[in-house]
Amino acid sequence: MTPTVIFICVAIYSVLLFIITWLTSRNATNDTFYHGNRSSRWYVVAYGMIGASLSGVTFMSVPGLVGATHFAYMQMVMGYLVGYTVIATLLLPLYYRLNLTSIYSYLHQRFGFWSYKTGAFFFILSRTIGSAFRLYIVVNVLQVFVFDAWGIPFYATTATFILLILLYTYQGGVKTIVWTDTLQTTFMLLAVVLSLFAISSALNTSVSALVSTVFSSDSSKLFVWDWHSKFFFPKQFFGGMFIAITMTGLDQEMMQKNISCKNIGEAQKNMFTFSGILLFVNLMFLVLGAILLTYVAAKGIELPKKSDDLFPMIALQFLGPVSGIVFIIGLISAAYPSADGALTALTTSFCIDILGIQENPKLSDAKRKTIRHAVHIGFALLLLLVVVVFRIINNEAVVNMVFKVANYTYGPLLGLFAFGLFNKQALKDKLVPFACLLAPILCYFISENSKTLLGGYEFGNELLILNGFLTFLLLLAVRESKSKVTTPS
Secondary structure, X not given: OOHHHHHHHXXXXXXXXXXXXXXXXXXXXXXXXXXXXXXXXXXXXXXXXXXXXXXXHXXXXXXXXXXXXXXOHHHHHHHHHHHHHHHHHHHXXXXXXXXXXXXXXXXXXXXXXXXXXXXXXXXXXXXXXXXXXXXXXXXXXHHHHHHOOOOOXXXXXXXXXXXXXXXXXXXXXXXXXXXHHHHHHHHHHHHHHHHHHHHHHHOOXXXXXXXXXXXXXXXHOOOOOOOOOOOOHHHHHHXXXXXXXXXXXXXXXXXXHHXXXXXXXXXXXXXXXXXHHHHHHHHHHHHHHHHHHHHHHHXXXXXXXXXXXXXXXXXXXXXXXXXXXXXXXXXXXXXXXXXXXXXXXXXXXXXXXXXXXXXXXXXXXXXXXXXXXXXXHXXXXXXXXXXXXXXXXXXXXXXXXXXXXXXXXXXXXXXXXXXXXXXXXXXXXXXXXXXXXXHHHHXXXXXXXXXXXXXXXXXXXXHHHHHHHHHHHHHHHOEOOOOOEOOOO
16 A cells, blocks of 8 residues: 555545536535535435544544444444434424524524524534544544655645535535535445455455354443443433434534425435434444454454554555555545535534525625635635644644533533423523533533542533533523513424
């Protein structure tokens, strides 16, 4: 796997993306960019969302989890299924009934100006940090294996990737992403399947025999019942449920693709189909991880210090050039969805929620498009800046903490939407930003001191639930008097 071969793979893949872009962005309008003229086919969206959900972090991390936690990750994926059911039956009908382009417009209708801006702010903060982190992980791998050897600096590599993403999302927006996501999903899954065959060939056995070995071993252990553990089943299950609700159902990037479907019926079919495929795909990644461990043991290979390095190490150093090419293509397929949907969603939210250009009658369609283009470029530059900052920090503990902070920001969104849907009272709108800022701070304090305060208890994914609950309680404290109520939409 020479740097030249890897670079050629990246170039060919990028050309394929631009062919799709050319086919989907002709005669594109602002509506095309924001919601694909609400003409997306549900099965294309469902399939493509797999690639958007499985970032480069997942591509490298999930196989490496098996050594320490076996198949416990599937406990969270089971929770996803319940969360996606809530999205399909509660949130999607709301978004379609109100004909929303930005889902945070609901907060404006329900509570007022400051609640609306607060929801959009927390999304923009979350998605900027989270997407930049995911892109950083993937670009960093390519930098080490390719561009360092050519003397190209990291910022130039990152700028090139972001420029490519900017160019193919610039006109078509969601309409383009729906189709590029299908390409990315295909190559990502193909990388996993071909890696399984490469390993089975190296071990002179069949894939089915390896899979049977995995499910008859301790590697496939699923449930954890130690309540102190972060992988305790209820923590993982309910944490996964609310992660799905917030990071999909309350996330503009993910919902922007769903509301591009023709109607609510097709959007719901998309969500249910997507959730079933995602369950199978996550299981496939875990099976790959167990088989990688089998290969390591059979060949007497020393495990890498970081579990995330297991898959790239085997693919790039032990299975031959074809396997290496397959891995790189899969990694690239995971890299682009880390930023393309985010860039489109951030542009949409900022234009509609912060600038309000769609509601401004003084702006012509041409002027709105000009503003949208400027915002699009601005967020591309912001992503570049954040990725480079991660590189400068170059401290895993610090970077992971920053990423964790991004997850805290979904709690206020959960609390705001829950209050709007399940409580008829209005809020003192100007106080909502303070309540939503205080909740994550309290949540962080409780989490950091949970072992002392809660008898050894350690928070896992259920921290998001606590965050949303605290936001809900604080919103109760700033609600209007009983004489002032609103009817939920």
